[in-house]
Amino acid sequence: MTISPLAQPFPAMPPVAGVRLAVARAGYKAWDRADLTLAELAPGTSVAGVTTRSKCPSPEVDWCRSALPQGRARVLVVNAGNSNAFTGKAGEAAVQAVVSAAVTAFDCTPHQVFVASTGVIGVPLSAAKARAGVADAASRLASDPADYIDAANAIGTTDTFAKGATASAIVDGKRIVINGIVKGSGMIAPDMATMLGFIFTDAAVAPDFLQMALTQATATSFNAITVDSDTSTSDTVLAFATSAAGNAEITSYACPGADAFAAALQDVCTQLALLVVRDGEGATKLITVDVEGAEDDRAAKVVALSIANSPLVKTAIAGGDANWGRVVMAVGKAGEAADRDRLDISFGATLVAQDGAVVPGYDEAPVAAHLAGDEVSIHVDLKLGDGRARVWTCDLTHGYISINADYRS
Amino acid sequence: MTISPLAQPFPAMPPVAGVRLAVARAGYKAWDRADLTLAELAPGTSVAGVTTRSKCPSPEVDWCRSALPQGRARVLVVNAGNSNAFTGKAGEAAVQAVVSAAVTAFDCTPHQVFVASTGVIGVPLSAAKARAGVADAASRLASDPADYIDAANAIGTTDTFAKGATASAIVDGKRIVINGIVKGSGMIAPDMATMLGFIFTDAAVAPDFLQMALTQATATSFNAITVDSDTSTSDTVLAFATSAAGNAEITSYACPGADAFAAALQDVCTQLALLVVRDGEGATKLITVDVEGAEDDRAAKVVALSIANSPLVKTAIAGGDANWGRVVMAVGKAGEAADRDRLDISFGATLVAQDGAVVPGYDEAPVAAHLAGDEVSIHVDLKLGDGRARVWTCDLTHGYISINADYRS
Numbered sequence: 001m002t003i004s005p006l007a008q009p010f011p012a013m014p015p016v017a018g019v020r021l022a023v024a025r026a027g028y029k030a031w032d033r034a035d036l037t038l039a040e041l042a043p044g045t046s047v048a049g050v051t052t053r054s055k056c057p058s059p060e061v062d063w064c065r066s067a068l069p070q071g072r073a074r075v076l077v078v079n080a081g082n083s084n085a086f087t088g089k090a091g092e093a094a095v096q097a098v099v100s101a102a103v104t105a106f107d108c109t110p111h112q113v114f115v116a117s118t119g120v121i122g123v124p125l126s127a128a129k130a131r132a133g134v135a136d137a138a139s140r141l142a143s144d145p146a147d148y149i150d151a152a153n154a155i156g157t158t159d160t161f162a163k164g165a166t167a168s169a170i171v172d173g174k175r176i177v178i179n180g181i182v183k184g185s186g187m188i189a190p191d192m193a194t195m196l197g198f199i200f201t202d203a204a205v206a207p208d209f210l211q212m213a214l215t216q217a218t219a220t221s222f223n224a225i226t227v228d229s230d231t232s233t234s235d236t237v238l239a240f241a242t243s244a245a246g247n248a249e250i251t252s253y254a255c256p257g258a259d260a261f262a263a264a265l266q267d268v269c270t271q272l273a274l275l276v277v278r279d280g281e282g283a284t285k286l287i288t289v290d291v292e293g294a295e296d297d298r299a300a301k302v303v304a305l306s307i308a309n310s311p312l313v314k315t316a317i318a319g320g321d322a323n324w325g326r327v328v329m330a331v332g333k334a335g336e337a338a339d340r341d342r343l344d345i346s347f348g349a350t351l352v353a354q355d356g357a358v359v360p361g362y363d364e365a366p367v368a369a370h371l372a373g374d375e376v377s378i379h380v381d382l383k384l385g386d387g388r389a390r391v392w393t394c395d396l397t398h399g400y401i402s403i404n405a406d407y408r409s
Numbered sequence: 410m411t412i413s414p415l416a417q418p419f420p421a422m423p424p425v426a427g428v429r430l431a432v433a434r435a436g437y438k439a440w441d442r443a444d445l446t447l448a449e450l451a452p453g454t455s456v457a458g459v460t461t462r463s464k465c466p467s468p469e470v471d472w473c474r475s476a477l478p479q480g481r482a483r484v485l486v487v488n489a490g491n492s493n494a495f496t497g498k499a500g501e502a503a504v505q506a507v508v509s510a511a512v513t514a515f516d517c518t519p520h521q522v523f524v525a526s527t528g529v530i531g532v533p534l535s536a537a538k539a540r541a542g543v544a545d546a547a548s549r550l551a552s553d554p555a556d557y558i559d560a561a562n563a564i565g566t567t568d569t570f571a572k573g574a575t576a577s578a579i580v581d582g583k584r585i586v587i588n589g590i591v592k593g594s595g596m597i598a599p600d601m602a603t604m605l606g607f608i609f610t611d612a613a614v615a616p617d618f619l620q621m622a623l624t625q626a627t628a629t630s631f632n633a634i635t636v637d638s639d640t641s642t643s644d645t646v647l648a649f650a651t652s653a654a655g656n657a658e659i660t661s662y663a664c665p666g667a668d669a670f671a672a673a674l675q676d677v678c679t680q681l682a683l684l685v686v687r688d689g690e691g692a693t694k695l696i697t698v699d700v701e702g703a704e705d706d707r708a709a710k711v712v713a714l715s716i717a718n719s720p721l722v723k724t725a726i727a728g729g730d731a732n733w734g735r736v737v738m739a740v741g742k743a744g745e746a747a748d749r750d751r752l753d754i755s756f757g758a759t760l761v762a763q764d765g766a767v768v769p770g771y772d773e774a775p776v777a778a779h780l781a782g783d784e785v786s787i788h789v790d791l792k793l794g795d796g797r798a799r800v801w802t803c804d805l806t807h808g809y810i811s812i813n814a815d816y817r818s
Contacts (some may be wrong), residue, residue: 056741056749069757085738088750088766121734122767233741311720315813325530332463332642341463341497357497358531398810404724405806
């Protein structure tokens with residue numbers, strides 16, 4: 001597997017008190033690597049989560065949704081190599097096997113066990129392999145613990161590099177740590193385009209506040225990236241807060257350090273989301289799309305995603321082509337209010353079109369230089385209102401076709 | 410330019426009484442070909458039209474929208490090589506130049522002149538070239554008339570073959586003819602993904618009925634195809650009915666032959682729409698997506714387009730990969746009601762997944778054989794209601810990337 005040209009090194013990640021990691025070889029596929037990741041979370045750990053908007057979610061997603069309202073977690077199990085999606089009753093039974101193995105090993109309630117799986121779909125996860133893998137990983141927690149990079153590697157499938165992010169903040173006089181790992185969005189057939197993200201913090205945070213902060217952070221991070229507009233049946237982001245840092249529990253934005261915690265969580269989510277785009281299939285350029293002047297923020301995001309998902313825009317960027325006409329097209333097709341004769345478009349720092357026409361004396365040279373780099377920005381001002389949004393995507397290249405078409409499952 | 414492997418020969422097209430065609434070399438680009446098409450329509454010709462849903466339409470689209478309510482046409486002018494989109498006041502002035510040249514040549518009112526342009530955007534159409542081209546074409550109507558294939562070639566830009574369709578019907582005891590030509594959807598940078606379609610009939614049809622029939626036909630033809638989900642600023646389909654056939658004018662479905670006329674119009678529109686998909690950039694396979702069992706027809710079309718626009722589905726078909734998991738994914742992301750555990754999916758005549766899981770003893774051989782052909786069908790039954798829809802698309806291949814990225818404008 002060729003490492004993405006946009007890859008980033010895995011950061012130094014401090015430990016998070018209250019979290020223990022282990023990986024095991026469940027053998028879900030015929031491969032020579034760890035493919036089951038287990039996180040043991042201290043009793044009383046808060047949990048929050050966001051899951052795919054797919055109408056055909058995996059049974060793992062169904063399970064997490066049913067467990068989240070209780071707000072507490074003791075165990076996370078992540079399976080790689082088999083998403084267990086679209087597997088009917090057998091798939092549901094496999095999830096229950098994972099849960100009961102964890103309940104046995106950690107003496108917790110079923111709803112304190114969270115499960116995520118990624119990989120081939122349509123094949124039920126082996127309950128026997130999962131049970132043995134959970135038991136094996138549990139036995140390693142003390143004797144053979146895993147680092148975050150081990151876990152980041154073990155949750156990956158077609159990822160070309162391990163993805164992690166960390167941040168810290170002072171909350172109620174205590175330094176708290178937030179670590180995150182993510183996998184995605186390599187989508188080699190017959191695997192699915194699954195993004196899984198797991199965030200661990202030693203801060204004391206009430207489940208409701210953790211959910212609110214995660215939902216807010218997701219809107220401008222995981223939900224602001226797109227590789228090819230396709231949505232997995234398994235996408236899941238879970239956040240765990242162990243409270244080991246000893247701060248007074250954050251229950252609302254009025255609590256000391258709540259803003260700092262939320263900002264650090266946002267930081268980790270944004271870092272992780274950008275790493276997913278950097279591993280987008282065939283990606284050679286990271287594209288930031290900013291839209292302002294829309295009727296409201298929602299409209300701005302619709303327009304920004306229309307640009308970011310346009311195959312014509314993405315292939316133009318791949319070709320280093322300053323094709324602002326395709327940006328106009330993508331604005332027009334978004335369906336939100338736009339006035340052709342007021343539109344401003346910039347590539348990088350260069351205004352290309354103003355008030356709906358190319359700028360007088362337009363010089364393409366600085367634009368071409370910007371597009372030759374591996375980070376490209378597109379800025380659109382609709383000049384209608386105060387709405388703004390930022391989304392990220394990558395270019396669409398022969399690499400994407402090779403990965404997704406030149407492969408026979 | 411390599412001709413699409415899915416190309417079809419241009420059909421034999423009978424004349425349509427009341428329609429005269431001519432082409433001219435306006436020289437909008439530095440090319441050695443006719444790039445202006447003129448159709449003279451007999452006095453009293455009815456007109457109807459549908460235009461792009463883009464919020465940033467070209468001034469030609471604005472003009473046609475303003476002229477359509479009058480319901481009468483004497484002249485159609487089509488410019489190729491310059492779409493005149495996103496050109497501000499200069500672009501509007503160019504449209505007015507075309508209109509006034511036609512008014513002068515044919516002694517009609519401005520709103521009886523219809524204009525469409527396709528090609529590079531952001532560069533105002535040359536009013537001088539347009540005026541000279543209209544005059545030249547008008548002078549050729551009698552001495553050097555054009556055939557439908559000449560017109561189909563002259564309206565094309567990056568099309569790899571000329572596209573036309575014809576049908577006839579008995580209306581009120583008279584044989585009427587409907588001819589159509591279309592261009593699209595080659596979208597080589599810096600051109601736009603414009604689809605232009607023009608339909609000519611000698612039937613006598615009132616403008617309101619023509620509009621209703623065209624709108625209905627468009628819903629299941631031009632609006633049921635997708636190459637890459639991108640929408641042009643210039644898309645326009647116009648239908649002209651000269652009344653030369655002598656039938657009693659069709660004003661409603663209660664009139665003799667109204668059903669036959671509408672069916673023939675639907676036939677021509679569907680033929681033309683399929684030709685556009687067959688010339689989709691990089692297309693090697695024509696894909697028919699049928700969805701049934703949705704809550705209603707609208708929901709079925711949303712799901713069908715989600716499948717047809719999915720890059721992962723389209724690349725799987727390109728690779729001959731029976732990847733039904735990607736179809737599940739596309740159903741799930743569509744946002745319409747779906748029950749994962751009831752879904753049936755077929756490729757060609759083979760049921761692949763039933764009730765949300767792969768069929769017992771699934772044999773991929775017949776599916777692989779079907780996918781090896783150049784016409785592929787995907788059938789999804791949601792088993793929730795009576796809604797159904799059919800859409801067409803093409804596969805996503807290296808050819809698409811080469812055309813749209815490996816080119817520097």
